[in-house]
Structure formats: structure tokens, C-alpha cells
Amino acid sequence: MRRFVLIAIPYVWLLALFLIPFLIVLKISLSDIALSRPPYTPQLDLTAGWEGLKSFFSELDFENFTFLTTDDLYWKAYLSSLKIAAISTFLTLCAGYPVAYAMARAPEEWRPTLLMLVILPFWTSFLIRVYSWMGILSNEGVLNQVLLWLGIIDAPLQIMNTTTAVYIGVVYTYLPFMILPIYSALEKLDGSLLEAAEDLGCSRFAAFWLVTWPLSRNGIIAGCFLVFIPTIGEFVIPSLLGGSSTLMIGKVLWEEFFSNRDWPVASAVAVVLLLILIVPIILFQRNEQKQREAEG
């Protein structure tokens, strides 16, 4: 009895505030808009019993989803989100790997401090970290001032409100998510393997490429997913740093909802976004599972 109550409390909470809301999104994405705001048709009339249920299901349709295919905006936004997420994941890997590598090779008494310095940004507001780049990247910003002063450029570069600024923002805010899993993979690496490789005639670079890189692969894969998955649905970075030409689906959904007030279409956008994310999420979980089994 006591066990039942213990299970039931968090279970019911999650059902009511996580699962049911998603079913509502799904239902509204299949509904017609009636008089612009709720109520939506069809309505579920449980008092009518089986007949009510049947008419509820028969009136659901895919109209909102076909609408998504008729307007260029949506599929362009999905594709561009995927592209931006893929490129920024690659850039984050390029920036994060050397840092993780250097941390793992640092003297042991330094490592807790370095680790804390990587984790510290997590406790600082995400919004403020994105905002901090607005003062750096704008036309009169710090970066342009420095470049002008050094004589590298003659006129300010337009970085703010471009997709480049979005890449910088993603790499900056998600860098710790890349560094931490790679660091934990590299930290476990046995140094004698590298010595053995060098004894057997490998150059240091060859030893890195043949030994270190493959052994850190699980960390790299985990880091890439941790950057890629959340970036696809990102809203804050494109709306603060990106311009009108930067299309990302999280921003489109937001505007569809708050500006156009077309809730059925916004729900359909959410459902398709979720379908796109299912593949990387399943791959990520499989990889984690495999890693756990390898360790256990």
C-alpha cells in the first residue's frame, strides 16, 4: 500500500503535467481552428459515449500538416535548423577537444580547479551569457573596435544579426557540454598505451590518431549529441544574435504562436520537430546504453 502511494505521486504528476499536455498538442495539431481561439473542433464529448468518440476521431485531419508542406518557410526552417545544429556541433568539437585534452593531461592537482572552471558557466544564466555577445559583436562592439584599432579591417564587420553570430553563440554556450564528456573519456585513458605506441615507432601525432582519438570516441559522440539535440530547437540564441535571414524552427514556432496566434499550426510545427528529434535521441540513448554495458 505504502509502495503504491510512493509510486503514484510522481507518476500522476508526470502524467498530468507532461504526458497529457503532449496528447493535447497532438490533438490540436489535428484540429481545425474555430473562431481563431479555443474552442477547437472537434470537441471530445464523452457524455455521448461511443458515438461521441467516433465523431471525435472522424473529424481529426492532417490539414495543418499539409499546410506545413505548402509554405516554403517551414521546411526551410527545419532544414536550416538541422544545418546550423550540425555545423555548430562540428565547430564546438573543434574548440572543445583541445581544451578537454589539455585538461586530461594537466597535473593531477590542477584538474579539480580546471573542472570547476568549466562547470561554473552552467551556474551562470544562459540568457546573460548569450546577451554578453551582443556588446562584443555589434558594429560598434568590442570586436570591431579591436580589429579596427589593429588595422586588420577598415570598416566594421557586420557579424551581429547574421548566422555567424548564431554559430558563435552556440559554440560559446554549449562548449562545456562538449568538454565534459570528452574530458571524462580522456581522463580514464591509460598513459602507458601511448608510451607503448611511441616505443613501437609511432610519431606523437600517429600515436594520438591511432590510440587517443579512437579511445575518446564515446566522449566525442556523447558531446556531439549533447550539443546537436538542444541546438535544433534553440530559441534564445537565434532571436538575440541572429538576424531576419537566420531561420530556426524554435523561433518560427514561437512566432507562429505569439505573433500569428495560429495554435493548430504551431502545434503541428511542434509535432514535426519532435519527430525529427526522435532519431538523434534514440541514437544517443543507444550509445549511452552501450557505454554503460561496456563499463559494467
Next chain:
Amino acid sequence: MRRFSWFNTVSLTLGFAFLYLPMVLLVFYSFNESRLVTVWAGFSTKWYGELFRDQAFLDAAWVTLKVAVFSSTLATILGTMAAYVLVRAGRFHGRTLFSGMIYAPLVMPEVITGLALLLLFIGINLDRGVFTIVLAHTTFAMCYVSVVVSSRLTTFDKSLEEAALDLGCSPFEAFRLVTLPIIAPAVISGWLLAFTLSLDDLVIASFATGPSATTLPIKIFSAVRLGVSPQINALSTIMIGIVTVGVIIASLLSKRAAVAQRRDEQAAVRAE
């Protein structure tokens, strides 16, 4: 002792400069007399004064703090229960669905979670405000708490709990007297994590709230949408300062605890 090679030194320097320089610049320009970002017009704390005279910011800060305290406390209770269920309750009907619901919010894009919750609140005709933000934050934060706590529970020796039960404790007493003190560090860090997640959240709060309650991130977002604002620089500096002081205190405390533990262990060895 291993030394840093030049390559490692360069990567660490560049990496940490990249991570910290933007925040350092933000703090620096918050003391700028001029409204413009880049023109240094002398040292001034006038933006801090303006911030504290702005009632809208103070109200938003108060709402944010209230929401964060309530939702992180609730999330810690629910999340710890959920972790206990996941690790200790064994098989039960709907276990797969349960663990799915724990992990799904961690990877769900915030825009979708926010939209879903808003449609629910409208569907059941709930007035949106502080209460609905608390509900929303508790839901996603409890998942983070349960991940943190369950990783501590899995490494925890179950026989200690069983010993307490054998010695006549009720299951609840065994949990309160044996399990809870041992998992306390994880519970506390779960609470802190939930608290910062709640302080930080813009997207879900924007969907879950109504016109009556504005949180600090919503206020910041609407203030900076069109460009840099010196008042927000001042506010950011205060927030960065609080986090830095908090982390330094936490690390000093944990260092002291580690030293004390080592001393106890040495004393125990000597006593033998």
C-alpha cells in the same frame, strides 16, 4: 609531475579566455558612465542606481525568487521520490512509461514543453501566473533532480537500509535515518540545480505565465531584444557576482569537509 606542453598551455589559455572574456567585458562595461557600449566615458555606478529605482525589475526579481524557491523545493521532493521509485521499487506496472517520462523532459526542446503546458492550462481553464510557472518549473526540474539523486542511490549500499529494517525501523524511518543522510549531498545539489534552472528559464516561463506575473528572464529578454542596455549589464554583473561567491563558498565548504574526513580517517587508523 607532468608539466604542461606548449600545445596544452595554448589550448587551455584560449579555451578559458573564450569562456570568461565575454562575462568579464560585461562586468567591465556595467561601470561605464556612457549609455553606448563601447565608448568608455569614465567609471560610474549610476546604472546600478537606476536598476534599483526601477520597480518593474524589483517586482520581477521577487516573482522569480518566489517561483524558484517553491518549484525547486517541490521538485526536490518529487524528484527524490521518483529516483527512489526508479532505483528501489523494482518492477511495477508502467515502469517503462515512468522512466520514459523522467528522461524525456531532459531532451525536449523548451518551446515544445512550454507550448504543451500552456495548452493544458488553457484547456482546464487555469488562471496563468505565479502558480502555473511553479507547476511548469517543478515538472521539468524534478526530472533533473531525479537523475542526480538516482545516480547517488545506485552506488549506495542497500544492506545499510536492510539492516535498519531488521533492527525494527519502519521503511519511512529507515529512509529518514539512514538513506537520506547518505544521499543528502545529491539531494542538496539537486535542489541547487532546480533552483538555478528555474531562475534561468525564459522559454517555458513565457508560455506558462499570464500578464500578472513577469519573471526576471522575461524582463531581461524584452529589454535586450533590440540591443545592449547598461541596466542589464549592471543586473548581469550582480547575478554573476552572486554565482561566483556561491560557488567559492561551496567549494571551500566541500574542501573543509574533505579535510575533516581525512583527519577522522587518520585518527581511526591510529586508534587501531
